Amino acid sequence: MKTYEQINDRIASGKAVVLTADEIMDYVDRKGLEAAAKEVDVVTTATFGPMCSSGCFINFGHSKPKIRMSEAWIEDVLVYTGIAAVDIYLGATQLRHGDPANMYPPGEFRYGGGHVIEDLVAGKSLQLFALSYGTDDYPRREIRTYFTIDDLNQAIMVNPRNCYQNYNVAVNDSDRTIYTYLGVLDPRRGNATYCSAGQLSPLLNDPFYETIGIGTRVWLAGAHGHVYAEGTQHAGACERTPDGVPTEGAGTLALTADMKKMRPEFVRGVSLRGYGVSLALGVGVPIPILNEQILRHACVRDRDILAPVIDYSSDYPQKTGRVICHVSYEQLRTGEIRIEGKKIAVGSLSSYHKALEIANLLADEIRRGEFLLSAPIQKLPKDTAMKSLVIRKKPV
Amino acid sequence: MSQTLTKKLVLFFPRYDCEKPIIYHLVKDHNLIVNVYRAKVTPEEEGYLVLDVRGTEPDIEKAMEFIKSCDVTVNNNGKGVTWDEHRCTHCGQCVTHCPTDALHIVDAGTRRVEFDEAECIECLNCIRVCPFNACASAF
Numbered sequence: 001m002k003t004y005e006q007i008n009d010r011i012a013s014g015k016a017v018v019l020t021a022d023e024i025m026d027y028v029d030r031k032g033l034e035a036a037a038k039e040v041d042v043v044t045t046a047t048f049g050p051m052c053s054s055g056c057f058i059n060f061g062h063s064k065p066k067i068r069m070s071e072a073w074i075e076d077v078l079v080y081t082g083i084a085a086v087d088i089y090l091g092a093t094q095l096r097h098g099d100p101a102n103m104y105p106p107g108e109f110r111y112g113g114g115h116v117i118e119d120l121v122a123g124k125s126l127q128l129f130a131l132s133y134g135t136d137d138y139p140r141r142e143i144r145t146y147f148t149i150d151d152l153n154q155a156i157m158v159n160p161r162n163c164y165q166n167y168n169v170a171v172n173d174s175d176r177t178i179y180t181y182l183g184v185l186d187p188r189r190g191n192a193t194y195c196s197a198g199q200l201s202p203l204l205n206d207p208f209y210e211t212i213g214i215g216t217r218v219w220l221a222g223a224h225g226h227v228y229a230e231g232t233q234h235a236g237a238c239e240r241t242p243d244g245v246p247t248e249g250a251g252t253l254a255l256t257a258d259m260k261k262m263r264p265e266f267v268r269g270v271s272l273r274g275y276g277v278s279l280a281l282g283v284g285v286p287i288p289i290l291n292e293q294i295l296r297h298a299c300v301r302d303r304d305i306l307a308p309v310i311d312y313s314s315d316y317p318q319k320t321g322r323v324i325c326h327v328s329y330e331q332l333r334t335g336e337i338r339i340e341g342k343k344i345a346v347g348s349l350s351s352y353h354k355a356l357e358i359a360n361l362l363a364d365e366i367r368r369g370e371f372l373l374s375a376p377i378q379k380l381p382k383d384t385a386m387k388s389l390v391i392r393k394k395p396v
Numbered sequence: 397m398s399q400t401l402t403k404k405l406v407l408f409f410p411r412y413d414c415e416k417p418i419i420y421h422l423v424k425d426h427n428l429i430v431n432v433y434r435a436k437v438t439p440e441e442e443g444y445l446v447l448d449v450r451g452t453e454p455d456i457e458k459a460m461e462f463i464k465s466c467d468v469t470v471n472n473n474g475k476g477v478t479w480d481e482h483r484c485t486h487c488g489q490c491v492t493h494c495p496t497d498a499l500h501i502v503d504a505g506t507r508r509v510e511f512d513e514a515e516c517i518e519c520l521n522c523i524r525v526c527p528f529n530a531c532a533s534a535f
Contacts, residue, residue, distance in 0.1 A: 048485065050527065110529070183489050184525045191492040268485060270527045280485065280528070335491070335501065345492040349527065352507040353486035 004375045007041045007288050011369055016041040018366045020359035021200045021287075025299045037292040042366055042373065045205045045298075046219075046284040046358035047197040049350035050270045052181070053161035053232060054279045055091040056117060056259055059153040060128065062086055063145075068138035072130035073097060077116050081130070085138055089158075090116060092279035106179040106274025114279030115269030117157075120149050121221070122264040155259040157220065161231040163283055165203035165250035166307060169194045169327060169337075171344065174313035179274020183349060185312055192309065192337060192346045197355040198302045198329035202285035203251045205298045207244045209236065211287050213376025218255060219284030219362045221266035224371065225257025236382035244297070247306045247326055251380060255283065266358065282354055284362035288373050302329035309339060319388070398452035404514075406471040406534065407463065409443040416466050418445070426459040427451055433476065433518040436535070444535045446476040446518055476518045476534050479511035483530035490531070493521040499531075 010016040017040050019027055024043050028036045058079075068085040072078075076097040080089040094113035101107050119126060125146050134141045149155050171192045172178045172185035179185075182193040198204065206212045216227045231252025238250040259267075266282030289295045306326040315322040327337050333352075337344050365371040407418075422428045429450040437443035449456060463470055479499070486509045490499045498515035499522055502508050522531040 049487070183527070184493065193489070193492075268528055271529060272527055273524060278527075333504070333507070347490070347492040348488040348507075351485045351487040353509075356506055 001291050002041070002289065004288060004290075004373055007290075008372045010041055011366055011372055014367070014369045016366055016369075018042045018044060018363045020356070020363055021045045021205050021298060022356060022359060024295075025199075025301055028295065028299050033292050033296060037289055037295045040289045040295065042363075043205065043287045043289060043295070043298040044284060044359045044362040044366070045197075045200055045202040045287060046282065046355040046362065047163060047201045047350060048266065048280060048282040048354035048358060049195050049197070050181070050272075050278040050280045051159065051162045052093050052278045054117075054157065054159040054281060055089055055113065056120075056155055056157045058088050058090060058155050060086040060088070060147070061151070061153050063140060063143055065140050066138045067130060067132050067140035067143050068135055069130040069143075070132045072128065074116050074128055075111070075119070075126050076129075077111075077113050092117060093276055095277060101276075102274060107276075108273060109271045109275070109277045111271075112269070112277030114277050117259075117279055118264065118267050118269040120155060121259055121262045121267040123148055123150070149260055156256060157223075157225070157259050157262070158228070158256045159281075160254050161233060161252045162255045162281065163202050163231070163253045163285070164196070165201070165207070165252065166246045166248060166305065167194065167196045168249070168316075169307045169309045169332065169346075170312040170316070171309055171324070171339075172313045173311040178313050179272070180312045181272055181275050181278070182312065183347065184273055189339065189342060189344050192332075192344045193349060194307055194329075194332050194346065195349040196307065196329065197350055197352055198305055198333070199300055200352065200355045200359055202283065203253070204245065204300055204305055206287055206294070207240070207246060207297055207300075208382060209251060209380040210294055210297070211290065211376070212253070212285055213379045215374055215377035216285065217372070217374040218253075218257075219286075219358065219365070219371070220255050220257035220262070221282050222263030222361075223257035223259070223261035225255055226374065227253050227376070228256045229254040230380045233386055234380065235384060235386040236380065237385040241304065241306060243300075243304060245300060245305055248308055266354070280351075282358045284358045286362060286366060286371070286373055302333060305329045307332065309337075398454055400450060401453055401456060402448055402450045403456055403472070404448050405446070405463075406473070406476050407445040407447075408469040408471065409437055409445070410467070410469065411440060411442060418463065418466060418468070419447075421462060422449060422459050426455050426462065428455060428459055444476075475513065477516050477520065477522070478532050478534070479513075479522070480530050480532070483528050484509055485528050485530075487527070490522045490526055493525045495519060495521070
């Protein structure tokens with residue numbers, strides 16, 4: 001048994017034993033669970049993939065004379081101005097003004113909110129255009145200027161939902177190509193797409209939210225941020241394997257960090273043909289090895305994690321709840337799965353390559369004593385399920 | 397007997413007048429086996445032709461002289477489709493859509509994606525499906 005304080009002391013003195021979630025299983029197999037739990041201080045987990053429910057708050061500072069922005073665009077991408085005078089929220093999935101979307105399907109969606117966020121973190125010069133109705137104290141009615149992230153007072157990423165614990169595998173049972181947030185799906189189960197780092201993914205290594213909770217310090221695209229709430233649609237009361245590993249979406253995290261400290265290679269705009277724009281983010285979460293049970297959970301392997309295969313041409317949009325079958329991440333990572341006798345080629349939207357890079361970067365930071373762990377100030381719920389939106393004809 | 401080679405060519409036509417049937421001459425006069433990947437040659441407009449030619453070295457050399465005499469720009473690098481290693485996140489979305497495995501996962505452990513240009517037939521599927529705009533077409 002170890003405490004957060006003991007682990008942080010070892011990190012601060014540069015003596016912490018840190019392994020990635022990719023390395024820990026073989027290590028435990030060699031050393032045994034009991035010995036390894038004593039020896040290992042931290043296991044690093046990570047993921048890199050599109051996380052639509054992301055965005056950032058920006059404060060521009062005041063122009064002379066002042067403006068109270070009532071509508072604003074960055075690089076022609078609409079931002080939310082329903083807050084204070086020069087505060088805005090820029091969302092990852094907002095389209096650029098004039099984007100034809102799916103007018104001539106499938107749309108290309110080359111640039112949008114996620115790309116603005118990528119360019120901002122990359123230090124590029126961006127155009128701001130804002131309008132106002134004018135007030136006595138904020139008389140300016142229009143502004144057009146150029147800025148970089150260094151000009152801003154604050155640029156703080158605030159993401160309502162990141163790091164889905166597990167995720168669907170999408171196939172297409174119809175007779176035409178479909179365009180989804182899980183990529184282009186060929187007809188008659190021509191291909192399948194998944195989106196999870198599997199055995200490296202943060203919440204799959206802490207299935208019951210024993211160490212990852214509100215207040216947990218995380219590595220968000222290179223910046224040190226934290227979990228500020230349960231993510232939206234967090235549903236800990238889900239179907240699980242006998243080992244407790246969720247076999248559906250389940251838990252999520254709401255994350256925040258300072259964008260001025262982020263690294264552009266881990267903040268990437270996403271164009272999903274026929275669907276829209278999004279933002280891919282790199283997230284690393286350290287798991288303190290406080291006891292044997294926490295370590296045992298962090299030893300989860302791709303073969304023990306099952307993902308539901310769902311038909312995105314019908315069952316997903318119609319919300320039937322039907323699952324064709326479950327497949328393991330070990331099977332998915334071979335690049336081919338077999339369903340009802342048919343071989344299906346498998347692609348991914350989540351980058352295991354980048355996730356591995358992040359798990360190693362975070363492990364190095366911890367070993368150098370540059371990243372200390374924080375205990376959650378509140379646990380994530382395990383007993384909540386996801387509600388549906390009821391269509392009512394009358395007020396409740 | 398000289399050895400047979402395969403060479404990928406990208407021809408660029410600056411406002412070509414379409415009068416010379418280039419491919420016909422490559423086959424008939426220079427004994428080349430031609431495999432066209434994609435082409436757009438329209439009168440009074442700029443155009444391109446991406447192809448493989450197979451034949452002996454002297455035949456290919458003579459054919460190249462002929463092509464150049466037609467007021468056509470030849471790009472021997474054969475890059476009609478490019479893959480930007482730095483934009484690629486190695487997600488692997490492209491690999492199931494690439495018919496020749498030009499885009500493929502090189503290492504099962506790290507799941508790194510690589511592009512083997514020699515295998516690319518310029519179907520442009522990768523450009524259609526890459527979420528990170530890592531693949532691009534020269535035309």
